[in-house]
Amino acid sequence: MHCELCKKNQATIHIQEIIEGKKKALHICTECAAKKSHDDSILKGFNLAEMLYNLTGQMEFPFVNDEAAQIPGDPQVLLSCHSCGWDSDKFRKTGRLGCSNCYSAFKELLDPALKNMHRGTLHVGKKPGGGASNESGRLMLELMNLQKELEELVQREEYEKAAVIRDKINKLKKQMKE
Amino acid sequence: MRNDKSGIDRLLSNRVSWLADSGPEDDIAISSRIRLARNIEKTPFPMAASVEILENTLSIIMHAVRKSASFPDVIEFELEKVSDLERRLLLERRLISRELLACKKGSGLSVSKDETFAVMINEEDHLRIQAMKPGFQLHEVWSDINGIDDALSREIPYAFDSEIGFLTSCPTNIGTGMRASVMLHLPGLALSGQINAVVHGVSKLGLAVRGIFGEGSDNLGNLFQVSNQSTLGESEEQIIDKLINVIRQIINHEKNARQTLLEKKQNFLLNHVGRAYGILKHAYTISSEETLNSLSALRLGVDMGMFSSVDIHVVNELFLTVQPAHLQKYAMRELESADREIYRAALVREKLRNIDSRN
Numbered sequence: 001m002h003c004e005l006c007k008k009n010q011a012t013i014h015i016q017e018i019i020e021g022k023k024k025a026l027h028i029c030t031e032c033a034a035k036k037s038h039d040d041s042i043l044k045g046f047n048l049a050e051m052l053y054n055l056t057g058q059m060e061f062p063f064v065n066d067e068a069a070q071i072p073g074d075p076q077v078l079l080s081c082h083s084c085g086w087d088s089d090k091f092r093k094t095g096r097l098g099c100s101n102c103y104s105a106f107k108e109l110l111d112p113a114l115k116n117m118h119r120g121t122l123h124v125g126k127k128p129g130g131g132a133s134n135e136s137g138r139l140m141l142e143l144m145n146l147q148k149e150l151e152e153l154v155q156r157e158e159y160e161k162a163a164v165i166r167d168k169i170n171k172l173k174k175q176m177k178e
Numbered sequence: 179m180r181n182d183k184s185g186i187d188r189l190l191s192n193r194v195s196w197l198a199d200s201g202p203e204d205d206i207a208i209s210s211r212i213r214l215a216r217n218i219e220k221t222p223f224p225m226a227a228s229v230e231i232l233e234n235t236l237s238i239i240m241h242a243v244r245k246s247a248s249f250p251d252v253i254e255f256e257l258e259k260v261s262d263l264e265r266r267l268l269l270e271r272r273l274i275s276r277e278l279l280a281c282k283k284g285s286g287l288s289v290s291k292d293e294t295f296a297v298m299i300n301e302e303d304h305l306r307i308q309a310m311k312p313g314f315q316l317h318e319v320w321s322d323i324n325g326i327d328d329a330l331s332r333e334i335p336y337a338f339d340s341e342i343g344f345l346t347s348c349p350t351n352i353g354t355g356m357r358a359s360v361m362l363h364l365p366g367l368a369l370s371g372q373i374n375a376v377v378h379g380v381s382k383l384g385l386a387v388r389g390i391f392g393e394g395s396d397n398l399g400n401l402f403q404v405s406n407q408s409t410l411g412e413s414e415e416q417i418i419d420k421l422i423n424v425i426r427q428i429i430n431h432e433k434n435a436r437q438t439l440l441e442k443k444q445n446f447l448l449n450h451v452g453r454a455y456g457i458l459k460h461a462y463t464i465s466s467e468e469t470l471n472s473l474s475a476l477r478l479g480v481d482m483g484m485f486s487s488v489d490i491h492v493v494n495e496l497f498l499t500v501q502p503a504h505l506q507k508y509a510m511r512e513l514e515s516a517d518r519e520i521y522r523a524a525l526v527r528e529k530l531r532n533i534d535s536r537n
Contacts, residue, residue, distance in 0.1 A: 084222045096302065098226030100219065100337040100345045103352075110349055114342070117350050119384070120411015123343030125354040126324070128331040 003029035081105035139176050143169065185253050186264045188291065190507065194271065195292040197494040201313020205481040206429050208361040208401070208494060210316045211272075212323050215346045215355035216305040216330075217337040223347040224285075224300045232284025232300050239299045242333035243288040248326040251291035258283055263512075266503035272310075275301055295326060302347045303355075305330070314425065316358055316418050324414070343410060353410030358418055360425050361390060365400040365478040366435030369450065373397070376431060383424055384408060391470065399470035399497060404428065436482065451479035458526050463519040469500050469526065492529055499525060 001011045009029035080087040086098025088106055097103065103110060115121060146169050153162040193199070196209040217223055218235055227235070240254055257265060257278055268274045268287065273296050278285055282300070289296040298306040307330070309323035337345040343353040351357070367373040377387045390401040404425055406417050439447045454475030457468065464472075477493045479485055498504060500522050506513050509521045 084226045086226050094225065095350075096225055096347045097223065097349065099222045100217070100339075103339065103342065103345060103349075114349060114352070114410065117408065118353065118410035119408040122341060123339070123353045123410060124416075125343060125356070125413045126327075127340070127343075128336040128338050129328060 001027055003027065003032055005029075005032040079106055079109065139172060143172050143176070146172065185255055186260070186267060188253055189271070189289070189293065190267070192291050192293075194495070194498070195294050196310040196312045197498060198491045199312045200491075201311055202315050203429060204313035204490070206363055206432050207314035207425070208363055209310055209312055210314060210319045210358075210360050211308065211310045212316065212319045212356060212358045213306055213308040214323060214327055214344075215303045215351045215357075216307065216327070216334075216344055217346065218304050219335045219337040221304065221337075224302065224304060225347060227284075227300075229283050235304050236284050236286050236299050239297065239305055239334065240286060240288055242330055243297055246326070246329035246333055248329045249288065249290040249295050252288050253291060255287040255289075257285045257287065263503055263506060267507060270498060270501045270503050273308075274298055275306075277301055295322070297330075303351075305334075314360060314429070316360065316422055320358070320414060320418055350407075351409055354412075354414050354417065356409055356414055356417065357405055358421055359403050359405035360421070362402050362404060362425070362428060362432070363400055363474065363477060364402055364428070364432050365474050366432045366439060368397060368400045369439060369447070370435045372431070372435060373400075376428060377402075380404060380424060380428065385421065385424060398467060400474040401470075401497070436478070440482065447482075448484070451475050451482075451484055455479065455485075459530050460527070461523045463516075464523040464526065465519055466500065466502070466522070469522055470497065473497055473500075488530075496526060496529055499529075 003009045003011045004026060005028050009032075011027035011029055078087055078089055081098055081102045082105070083101035084098035086102050086105075088109060091097060091102070091106060091109065097106070111121075146165055150162055150165045150169065153159075153165060196211075201207070201209070218238070221227070221235060222231060224232060224235075236256070243249060243252060255264075255268070257274070260268075265274065265279050269276060269279055271293065273289055273293065274287055275298065278287075278298065278301055284300050286299040287296060288299070294310060296308045298308065307323060307327060309319050309326065311319050311322075339345055344351075344355040346352050346355050364373060364376075367376055380387050384407055386405050386407050387402055389397050390403055391398040404421070406421050408417070412420075454472035457464070458472045458476060473493055473496055476485075476488075477490065480488050480490050480493060499508065502513075502518060505518050505521050505525065508525055509517075513521060
């Protein structure tokens with residue numbers, strides 16, 4: 001398939017948007033994508049590197065949303081990782097990090113991006129070798145869910161159920177203090 | 179190391195469990211898959227690692243998989259040493275990613291004979307552990323892969339941070355490092371024009387929906403994969419439970435759509451299925467697109483009881499074996515596009531030879 005813009009190169013980037021149920025597709029080459037990424041509405045919010053990554057990366061590792069694809073911070077300032085030599089420029093271009101230590105080396109770039117990408121900022125899943133990580137984080141999450149549930153029940157005036165949830169919350173709070 | 183021609187032949191001669199076996203709700207949910215991204219501590223991620231490091235990690239990981247005895251009958255591939263065609267076969271079988279098609283030094287694959295478990299080595303992360311089962315059974319897949327992950331972590335020290343979890347090359351995977359997905363066949367929603375609304379709704383919930391057959395080829399075969407996007411801030415079980423809730427709703431929508439078609443547009447439905455069946459059974463040349471869409475219609479017909487003697491798993495396997503690399507393996511030679519269409523039609527006719535239609 002040829003690029004829809006220059007009609008010369010092979011189209012290697014395929015973008016599909018669904019807006020209010022209407023599908024819009026664009027098949028273009030890398031060069032035109034680079035040129036267009038600043039002004040074309042369908043490309044706005046996409047980071048080219050991320051799109052390329054999405055293609056070569058494979059189907060199963062999607063980017064979370066448009067905001068997440070934007071790596072914040074001043075591109076003029078070059079941060080680098082003393083451990084593996086990776087720098088913030090490479091990170092912007094590839095969307096990937098060089099080693100575990102990069103997470104602290106690029107913390108100021110990463111923290112806001114992580115907030116956009118994920119539902120939370122603290123790991124509450126398993127840890128190596130089994131067992132739950134962050135017992136306190138897990139309890140905190142449970143507490144937040146219960147509080148939300150309580151609010152909804154009170155709004156619906158289901159006071160009996162709300163009382164049960166309130167007791168659970170109190171018990172959980174006590175548990176967290178221990 | 180058993181890493182010769184026989185590796186791929188051993189894979190091909192075994193049934194692919196997630197396509198060929200039965201699973202819960204497999205009329206709509208074809209398979210459930212979970213993959214975990216893991217890295218070895220104090221070692222640069224593959225993208226920043228030297229060839230030496232990559233070769234070292236490859237042998238460490240392959241050894242760990244063997245030693246942990248997590249995989250019954252493990253088959254190993256050093257991707258550098260296998261042919262182009264074989265790499266494409268592995269891609270079509272969902273065992274390696276598109277990224278590993280380009281021959282990359284130090285990358286590999288350890289896979290169980292029935293393809294239920296696999297570890298892709300030195301792709302974006304040092305390890306991408308994958309488990310798959312037929313039908314809709316994410317909890318069971320989680321239980322399996324969780325055990326494998328524990329066993330491997332006893333052999334390999336993982337890169338892990340107590341606050342942000344498993345450390346991955348791409349920050350979209352940190353935390354659990356888990357991507358859970360279910361492959362759904364949704365012809366009812368597609369035929370009744372509701373599929374875009376469903377896709378849109380699901381993406382609003384922070385989940386990803388995509389066609390199975392790559393970019394630009396949306397909706398081919400009406401096969402979709404629904405997966406989680408967020409990997410940090412929730413436990414594995416919470417992520418899976420949410421995904422299951424949404425997928426259950428999609429399955430119900432699909433069932434309703436099929437029922438409505440049957441009640442209100444019966445002739446349209448019968449015609450759609452019958453024509454597809456005729457084409458598959460009698461064509462002598464057929465494109466990939468027409469095959470996948472016709473297979474989707476045939477699968478719908480089978481689910482709705484319109485064919486007495488067809489095994490749904492034969493149709494499932496055809497979705498895989500009509501793809502280009504598999505066809506070339508079947509033909510035992512490289513095929514130009516036009517030749518592929520002839521071989522594809524022949525393969526489909528052969529597989530459908532013994533099917534009777536009830537309508």
